[in-house]
Amino acid sequence: MTEQNDEKADLFFAGPVLIIAWGPEKGWPIKYVSKNVQDILGYTSEEMVAPNFSYEDLIHPEDLQRIEGESSEKLKSKKDTYELFYRIKTKRGNYRWFYDYSKVDRDSSGKLKQIRGYLVDQTPLIETRNYLKLEKQRLSDTLEAGNIGTWEWNIQTGEVLYFENLTKISGFQLEDLLPLSLENWKKFVHPEDLPQVEAEIQRVVNKEQKNYALEIRRKHKEGHWVWIEEKGKVIRWTEKGDPLLMRGVYIDITKRKNIEKELRQAKKEAETANQAKSTFLANMSHEIRTPMNGIIGFLELLSDTEMSQQQRSYLENVQNASKNLMNILNDILDLSKIESNKMALESIPFDIRKTMEFAIGMFYQQAKMKGLELHMNLDQSLPQFVKGDPTRLHQVLANLISNGIKFTEQGEVVLRAKGEVDNEGDTIIVIIDVQDTGIGIKETDFDKLYQTFSQIDQSHTRLYGGTGLGLKITKTLVELMDGEIEVKSDYDKGSIFTVRLPFDSARNPLEKTVKKNKRDKKEGREEIFEKPKVLVAEDQELNQEIMMELLEKKGVHCDVADNGAEAVDRLKDEPYDLILMDCQMPVMDGYEATKRIREMELDQPEIVAMSAYAMKEDEEKCRAAGMDGYLSKPIDLKRLENLIERIQNQKENSLQARKMESDSDKITSEKSKAVDNKRRKTNKSHGHKNRNEKRKGIIGYLKKWLE
CATH class of the missing domain: 3.30.450.20 (PAS domain)
Incomplete structure (x- = not known):
């Protein structure tokens, strides 16, 4: 024992x-x-x-x-x-x-x-209890700081329990919400949000989802609505597998919602202001480009007439001033497009070497007048054809070369370019250097280079001129093309601007055309030359005269309509290959005229807009109306020539196809051509006589003014 x-x-x-x-x-x-x-x-x-x-x-x-x-x-x-x-x-x-x-x-x-x-x-127990107490306090403090409350919902009984921060968020005491049930809880939900709440609850009850998340408005005791974000999760199920208990949080997001509302309003106001600015710039562009179209057009015509050396010098000065004015206008419009995120990029195959040759060729005369050497060095690694935006590349090159010449008094400006192929071989990195021996830039002034309407030294504006937009636009264009631009400079010695631009590799886009032409000649097909028939729809007499003169210089006869309605009527009586359609005209504008022409049952002509508006949305509006292309005023002669050449090629191809069908079709075509010529001569003798006299008078007046 x-x-x-x-x-x-x-x-x-x-x-x-x-x-x-x-x-x-x-x-x-x-x-x-x-x-x-x-x-x-x-x-x-x-x-x-x-x-x-x-x-x-x-x-x-x-x-x-x-x-x-x-x-x-x-x-x-x-x-x-x-x-x-x-x-x-x-x-x-x-x-x-x-x-x-x-x-x-x-x-x-x-x-x-x-x-x-x-x-x-009891040390482990006490320490655990103290730890839990501390954590609970921390959680409570965190919930209070975040304006977060907690809740529990018995899905089977409908009982709802609230815990943290109920009074702070809703203003109600717990006894104010009795009985604590789902139905009573719904009474405090905004009527517009209630259907959404009930649908979400039903999905949980039907076991379609385990989680619950909504942003709703709940009534505050003081009468106003409080934005609440509610989140919950099913944490317990019955023996049958039905959801039993859900726990979650409710967060006061009223401040966030108010900020979002203010941001939406601010965004709307900014968009309205931006649209107003864009509309203003578009209208100003129209008002300036319309007379500039006449000025530049007649100066171009005047340059082909006989004049004294002094008159030609005056003419060149006026032409240069006109071009400078158009450059400033284009810079401002480009900046507006960039700020409005409306600057669109093309992606087409083009000859990058020719683009660079053309860009530097524009400045040979300017460099020569300043006594500067202008050189170009294109490395063998630079491919001939790439895919990208040739217009914007040309703009970047022109800005950099122009800047180099502007700020260089003696020495040279050099354009260098080379290509690097990436590892996969699909992308060409084109590296461009524009180097000058000009005034240079202090390193402390590098940050000012790309600021809007800014030049490093204000005295430069007086001495060299310019708006301070060129480099800002250049940098933005380079970045839009996923490229990079950097500058190295020695003050009083010169600068090097380096641009890196990625382009997709491309083949010669003319390759198929060349092969086709060779095949056509080999097969003995005849070449048929007939100029396209053109209708100019334009309400300004000055612009009518210019377009007629420019087209006739290219051997193309044209008819003129004073408004859209007249253009529609003319097309009912006579077929045209091309309509140059002004957008803003009395009686009927170009948009409506185009829509009506597209509804007519006839051989549809190509319709190209002529507009003094120069924003991207204006071009999109033209295409939406059914137009095939867009020419911005003042009309670029090169683009007009390319357009006429393309229409003529289309006409020749069409005539060749018809010729191969049958000889009878050829006879019919010749008769139609004879009738067309007869009508055109009749129209020419009656409709153009007064215009020709006015045109001679205007050119004579300009020559007299230049004396």
């Missing part, structure tokens, strides 16, 4: 329960301690029962006064047992939390003999 008791005692003392008995005397001297004390506190039992060792010395100073008070109260109540929590110091000097179940021992007279404490180490 003794053996069994000893085994039980050993088993007990090997466990987590520590037994300490102490007397009621001062300091609470320890009278007994269980054998496992060393495992738990680190002290030996001999150390703890020594005369100089007291139990009070082990209790944490912050807990001691509380423990003394609580113990005293318990003892006065004559209770035999009581429970306490406090910290005890270990031999290593740290403190651990203990649960103390104390039992009071008294003698036969009821006098207190000793107190036996059964202590269990």
Whole structure:
């Protein structure tokens, strides 16, 4: 029996329960301690029962006064047992939390003999509890800082519980929302949002989705609506697999919604202002380009007449001034397109070497007049054909070369270009250098290079002229083409602008045409030359005169219509290959006239817009009306020549096809041609006589003015 008791005692003392008995005397001297004390506190039992060792010395100073008070109260109540929590110091000097179940021992007279404490180490439990308490506080602080509340919804019973920040967000106290049910909760949802809420809830109930997320408006106690973002997730299911419990958060997003509203309004106002600016620029472009079309056109015609050397010098000055004015106007329009994100890029095969030759060729005369050398060096690595936007590349080159000449007083300007093939071989990186020996740029001024309406030194504006737009537009165009531009410069020695542009590799776009022409000649096909029939729809007499003169210089006869309605009527009586259609005309504008012509049952002519408007949307509007192309005023003679040549080629191909069908078709075609010529001569004699006289008068007046 003794053996069994000893085994039980050993088993007990090997466990987590520590037994300490102490007397009621001062300091609470320890009278007994269980054998496992060393495992738990680190002290030996001999150390703890020594005369100089007291139990009070082990209790944490912050807990001691509380423990003394609580113990005293318990003892006065004559209770035999009581429970306490406090910290005890270990031999290593740290403190651990203990649960103390104390039992009071008294003698036969009821006098207190000793107190036996059964202590269990609660440190892990207390630390976990404190950690959870701290984390809860952190979560609460975070939710409050973020204006976030939490909720719980029993899907089966419909009961809804709110936890954090309910009052702060909605203004309501919990009792204001009783009964806490889904149906009552819906009463506080904005009527416009309720169908969306019910649909989302139904999807959760039907097990179509586990998560719930909505942005809705909820009523505040003060009467206004608060924007709430609600998110939830099903966290528990019934035994049948139906959703049982959902928990989530509700976030006050009113400020965000107000900011979004303000941003939308600001965006709308900015777009309206931008549109107003674009409309203003388009109108100004129209108002300036319309007279400039007449000025530049007649100057071009005047240059082909006989005049004295002094008159020709005057004429060249006027032509240069006109071109400078058009360059400034084009720069402003380009800047507007860039700022409005309306600058569109082409992607077509083109001869990049010819583009560079043409760009530098424009400036040979200007460089010569300043006594400068202008050179071009195209490396063998530069391919002949690439795919990209030749117009914008030409603009970049022209701006850089023009800048180099403008700021160079002696020496040279050099254009260099080479090509690098990427690893896959589909992309060509074209590296362009434009180097000058001009005034150079200080390194501290590099950041000012690409600013709008800005030049590094304002004295340069007076000395060299310009708007300060060229490099800004150049940089933007390079970036639009996914390229890079950088500058290196020595002040008073010169600058090098380097541009890197990616292009797709391309074949000669004329290759098929060349092969076809060779095949046609080999097969013995005849070449039939007949100029296209052109109708000019234009209400301005000055522009009518110019277009007639320009076309007749190319051997093309044309008829004139004063408005869109007249153009439609003319087409009913006579076929035309090409109509040059002004967009803004009285009676009927070019857009409406084009739509009506496209509805007519006849051989449809090619219709090309002539417009003094120069924005991208104007070109898109023309194409939407049914026009095939777009010429911006003042009319570019080269583009007009290319257009006539293309129409003529189409006409020749059509005639060749008809010729091969039958000889009878040829006879019919010749008769039709004879009738057309007769009508044109009749129209010419009646309709053009006065115009020819006016044209001679205008040219004569210009020559007299130049004297």
